[in-house]
Amino acid sequence: MSNVYINDTTLRDGEQAAGIVFNAAEKVAIASLMDIIGIPELEVGIPAMGGSEAEAITGIVNSGLKASLLGWNRAVISDINASIACGLKRVHIAVPISDIQIKAKFKGKTAVVWERLKSTLNFALDKGLFVSVGAEDASRADESFLIEFAQYAQDLGASRFRFCDTVGILSPLTTTQKVKKLVKHLTIPIEMHTHNDFGLATANALAGIQAGATSVNTTVNGLGERAGNAALEEIVMALKQLYKVNLSINTSRLRELSQLIIQASGVKLPPWKAIVGDNIFAHESGIHAHGVLKDPQTYEPFAPEEIGWERRLVVGKHSGRSLLINLLSQHGINLDYEESQKILDSVRHLSVQMKRNLTTEELLDLVTNRRISHGIV
Numbered sequence: 001m002s003n004v005y006i007n008d009t010t011l012r013d014g015e016q017a018a019g020i021v022f023n024a025a026e027k028v029a030i031a032s033l034m035d036i037i038g039i040p041e042l043e044v045g046i047p048a049m050g051g052s053e054a055e056a057i058t059g060i061v062n063s064g065l066k067a068s069l070l071g072w073n074r075a076v077i078s079d080i081n082a083s084i085a086c087g088l089k090r091v092h093i094a095v096p097i098s099d100i101q102i103k104a105k106f107k108g109k110t111a112v113v114w115e116r117l118k119s120t121l122n123f124a125l126d127k128g129l130f131v132s133v134g135a136e137d138a139s140r141a142d143e144s145f146l147i148e149f150a151q152y153a154q155d156l157g158a159s160r161f162r163f164c165d166t167v168g169i170l171s172p173l174t175t176t177q178k179v180k181k182l183v184k185h186l187t188i189p190i191e192m193h194t195h196n197d198f199g200l201a202t203a204n205a206l207a208g209i210q211a212g213a214t215s216v217n218t219t220v221n222g223l224g225e226r227a228g229n230a231a232l233e234e235i236v237m238a239l240k241q242l243y244k245v246n247l248s249i250n251t252s253r254l255r256e257l258s259q260l261i262i263q264a265s266g267v268k269l270p271p272w273k274a275i276v277g278d279n280i281f282a283h284e285s286g287i288h289a290h291g292v293l294k295d296p297q298t299y300e301p302f303a304p305e306e307i308g309w310e311r312r313l314v315v316g317k318h319s320g321r322s323l324l325i326n327l328l329s330q331h332g333i334n335l336d337y338e339e340s341q342k343i344l345d346s347v348r349h350l351s352v353q354m355k356r357n358l359t360t361e362e363l364l365d366l367v368t369n370r371r372i373s374h375g376i377v
């Protein structure tokens, strides 16, 4: 697993999420930050859309990034020409290969699958391009047909093969079974493209990697069609922390990248979003705060600095005395046992009334007011 490769598609599948639009300046800014962070390949968009999308892609191509840049194409010659017109040297050609897709797109004619693959792949190769071939809806395709298709793409000269779980119906076990079979028949790298319809995109992408795939198509914050794609930050941190695979990606800027996507997409994340959510290093509960104050590892899987974020200890309904005593001592207020218990009771009461935790200022006010009313200060 030491050679896992990230090909991020935030600027293609990510932007396909309903209602999301990145303008040209945002697309260039996102690509640039990903490049600085060390993402080796970026799927930058769909040149065949023309207009502002083609302009944005050309803008990225002309930005002098180190990352390899890939354009997404249907198996249509004019799409490939649009990619060339944007200055791209790498193209991805997507071909629908499940019965459902072939029926909807090619009137059920499998001959069209072979013909489209051959004509567009040969065309792109003749133009000197690097070609990645994608099997759309591979997870629902007939398995022999999928293998035949992948081998044909390899024989024709494709440099990489993308296995797509287009509607996110795989589990880690079925992913493993399918990818293992594919690996036996291919020598070119296999890329995982997984969707999150059942909340399994990251798990399935990692299962694919364990089964022998070497590339992952990710998106920042898991943005993408419907429930989204495998999240870049989850894949990178799971590989780093759980699989001990170092990808030479500067993880300390992952939170910053996530924030850039929130800003550009206008879509906020739930605070509990894995890796980059606001609450990933926030502790309120008494037992957790007590543990973290002694050793952060008790309730944190890795240090917040690893992703460029910080630890927060907040006082609220579930807090205990250790946290109160600790926080207040930082403000020169020392509590004995009895007083801390009384203040904790008030904190609980107030939290329930306000249906939230208390800010530090509110906690300090509470203590001061209590002390005044008891003639302590």
Ligand SMILES: CC(=O)SCCNC(=O)CCNC(=O)[C@H](O)C(C)(C)COP(=O)(O)OP(=O)(O)OC[C@H]1O[C@@H](n2cnc3c(N)ncnc32)[C@H](O)[C@@H]1OP(=O)(O)O
Residues within 6 Å of the ligand: 013, 016, 046, 048, 049, 073, 074, 075, 076, 094, 095, 096, 104, 105, 106, 116, 136, 166, 225
């Ligand atoms: C699983 C995925 O995420 S695939 C990527 C999806 N992304 C997008 O669709 C976003 C960008 N798309 C677009 O801008 C437009 O759909 C375009 C420019 C590609 C095409 O626009 P239109 O010509 O108006 O076609 P429309 O979107 O209505 O239909 C898609 C056409 O592409 C065909 N098609 C779909 N996928 C493929 C493919 N992989 N290879 C070849 N043809 C395909 C469809 O059969 C349909 O053809 P038809 O018009 O002959 O029926």
Ligand SMILES: O=C(O)CCC(=O)C(=O)O
Residues within 6 Å of the ligand: 013, 092, 093, 094, 095, 133, 134, 135, 136, 137, 162, 164, 165, 166, 167, 193, 195
């Ligand atoms: O690239 C492809 O082949 C299709 C990618 C895709 O977005 C999908 O199948 O969900």
